[in-house]
Amino acid sequence: MGTPIPLPIMPGDLTAIGPLLAVVIAAAGFLAVDMAFTREELKNRWTFIIGIIGAALAAVTALMLDIGTGESRLILGEALYADLYTVFFDLLFALLMGASLVLSWTAVERARMKPVEFYSLAAFSFAGMFLTSRAADLLSLFLAIELLSMPLYVLAGFATTSKTGREAALKYFVLGSVASAILLFGIALMYGGTGSIDYVELGAQVSSGGRDSPLVLAGLALILAGLAFKVGAVPFHMWTPDVYEGSPTAVTALMATGVKAAGLAAAIRFLAGPMAAALSYVSVMLWWIVALSMVVGNAGAMLQSNVKRLLAYSSIAHAGYILMGLLGDSLGTAAAVYYTAVYVLSVAGAFGVVQYFGDGDRELETVDDFNGAAKRHPWISLLFTIFLLSLAGIPPTGGFVAKFFVFGSAIQTGHIGLALLGVLTSVIGIYYYLRLVIAMWMKDEGRPVLAELSPTSWVVLGLLAASVLALGCMPGWLWLIVQSAVVSLV
């Protein structure tokens, strides 16, 4: 027997991946529940309990991480990071998981999916998301992206009853595979150019001349393309409207919030971290991706009558706004992270509300379906309005502050034209978000039906709305946290 290879696990490493473990254990718990019980009722109850415990555990373990002086720590054989940045996204994903459990339940059942199956798949996807923010080498990054995507390919086609659902799932899978291939190819090129996949090593090489290597830059370009696919930025966005529309709403909500945030968490970490020195070489590309995303996303949403499609296009635009932060300095990076948080909270709330509207099996599809909602359901309409106003970027919501930060950093680093374009396109954004608000509050011929909301749903929606407002009225505290979080990236 040869000498045993020591496991690269250091004390404290397990705490550092606590959230990840919590979610994976929850996922395993779901599977166990599915096998252990036969009665649907019990299955559902235990699914909910385990899911909530998992999400709570993820949040608690995230908070237990000792951040120390704020510097990044490498764990598990330098495969993952542990720092304030990961804690920040851990909390965001834990919150999303809890919100998904509470808010999507009705929609899951409406789509004839079994909650236990849905949430076990979702939990694996969440595990991937928890990985994206902490990936410390390109392989971890790739694994994270694949782990979060695979369950979603299944989930997208989960509602076996609808033809568009199956089409969407297949489309998502095919295009996702292509994107993965591009990403992997980029990683290969990067490895070829530097001989390393390790972020620290990559960063060192890139800043000391490596960025002049065509191989490295080509690799960077392709990795950027792969991540842009997940984030839904132009020109890698074309799957979003079809897939968002075709998938069950609960899955769409997951894509619009979790997947997007995870893609951004990975992209921001990679681009503002090891690739920071090379970013100026590709900033023209980034500029075009941002500009096109804002224009295409907003213009595409403008004439949509389907609410899910509208939100899909608008999510493209938001990807543009968020990536704009990466063109700036460290404040811009912080702005991007801040925007991501606000966007995720607002969209989680918006989809949370949308999922409750509907009649029996049918969901509300078009903007006109929401006519008269405020008259019949004033409180939920008010909440929906808050989320929409935040997405539109109207004070006193967080969306306004987030846009303010992003545009501000763009202007400070000389991208005045881009900031101007951002402002102009967000005017289009106001137009289509307000169409929904107008439908709800100013038209009264419709009679939209609302599914019954449990007290927990009200609490979660209320908390989301309150946090969206709080981030608009008192942005200071989170802004400071975000700023110190991005410091650890470099």
Added chain:
Amino acid sequence: MTGETLLALVVGFPLLGAVFNGFFGRFHGRRLAGYLACGAMAMAFLSALGAVKDLAGLDPQVRTIHKHLYTWIDASTFKVDMALTLDPLSAVMILVVTGVGFLIHVYSIGYMAHDDGRVRYFTYLNLFVFFMLMLVLGSSLPVMFLGWEGVGLCSYLLIGFWFDDIAKAVAGKKAFLVNRIGDMFFVLGMFLLFWTYHAVGSGSLAFADMQANAELIQAAKIGGVAVTSLAAFCLFLGATGKSAQIPLFVWLPDAMAGPTPVSALIHAATMVTAGVYMVARMNFLFEMSPGVMSLVAWVGALTALFAATIGMAATDIKKVLAYSTISQLGYMFVAVGVGSYVAGIFHLVTHAFFKGLLFLGAGSVIHGVTTQDIRQMGGVRHKMPWTFWTFLVGTWAIAGLPPFAGFFSKDEILFHAYAGPHGSVPLWFIGYLTGAMTAFYMFRLFALVFLGKTRMSKKEYGKVHESPATMTVPLAILAGLSAIGGLMGLPHAFHMPHLLGDWLAPVFPEFHVAAGAGTELGLMAASVAAAIAGSLLALYFYFKKGYVPVPDNGKASLPASVARDKFYIDEVYDGLVVMPMKAIARFLSATVDAAGVDRVASGWLPGLAGWISKGVTALQNGNTQRYAMALFAGAVALIVYVSLFGVRVPLA
């Protein structure tokens, strides 16, 4: 409770009243709204008394109570605290505002008893008091400005209270717009001060800080003009708006469209005196610019004379009082302009008593008679004894006849205008002449309304009735105050203490009068003689002889008709300012906006966006191969870009 807490309560109660009536008024009903508003005012008045008592307990040298509520603005070097400061000057003001304000609130219960909009009315009224208290208690210029704007807003809301009458809504608008002109200069003055103080290292606009650092900015100049003068000038122009002085007085007569208690509270006793208060508050600034000081005095004197002339010809009971208010405010500006801030504030207080009384009396008359035209009144005395006697006290006081309040305060102003260091004989003479005219037009009003035979039809006269106790009791209290209010500022010549002057002494710079008691007594005798002459003349014409002013379209002598038509000032402003403005506005709205901006903003741009939108959606045909193609094309584009330019063109 400590003085600080009480201070917060003083502003807190009216705000609470306004919020409560504003948000829940439609649930708890109209009757309760009035009581709530009065209760809030009573509590505010008691709190004010308590706070002032605490203040009086302090040593005169350190007589201030400061209450920091929260930090309002904190932008690096510019910081404004939402803070209240009670010092002898603001103490006088809050007692007047809450005290007279309370009486007028009580009176309003009776006056507005039949109005459906009572909840709204009392909401606005409480809100006004809140802002007025912020104005006088604010410890810095920005907080004062907050109150300044707030009272302007409430004034607008209350002038146009009966907004379904277009003329009244227009009057509200006029008041608001004219005030905006003044407000703009207030802001300019504030900016100038901030800019100048900031340049010398003190970004604070708190009154205490500005006063302490006043010497630092004394030498600052813009284009050869001292900044202190420029700022004082701007602030004074702001004051001419709020306090209805030349050239911005035109809104006040129209403001009489509001309910009469509003005229009493806002357009006589409190808000319109804000300008005087502001000049007194900023005395350290005005003292540094003697030129502006004499401008203040002269504008005040000319306004006093000018408004009195119109007052002699006016035929609407409230308009007479409105012009009289403008005229009396002119006196106050004469006082502060010659540096006699105590006399200015003294007259402010007594004026609040007697003009509040007169307006409420007028309201009582209107309530009973249902017309405002004094040519159609007469003989009301017998029907409304309470109103009659109290109105007589008010008339007596404003006419400057001893021993009522107006006599003391007005004579102090005239004496200081004559013998003070900034005073002069012409200044005094204008004031003196105005005094005689005041006595004349006030007794003219009094005689035409109350004395002689009635000019109403028998049926109308039969309906005239005395007002309820909620209205007459405040009248009686104000009459008492108008009668004895002068005791707080007895002349030096009497060798009695000037209570108000001693109380205010720590706030103002010392004021020396060169002339002795002989001069003072002489001037006093002269003005009493003038007042008596004016009163008797009026009584002779309008009571003994029974003259009645001619109808509006009737023939009158040229001077009389010019005065009756208010010297055509409104028409002149209309031609010089309003018409050109309207022409510019029409051009902007019809040509620039409709044909230019609108065509681009609501024609071309949405068209462009829609065109892009159609293009984007057309690309999105659901074909997976096409989507994959786009993906590849994007990736290839990135690669091509990087390999062609990436290495050679580092950006940023």
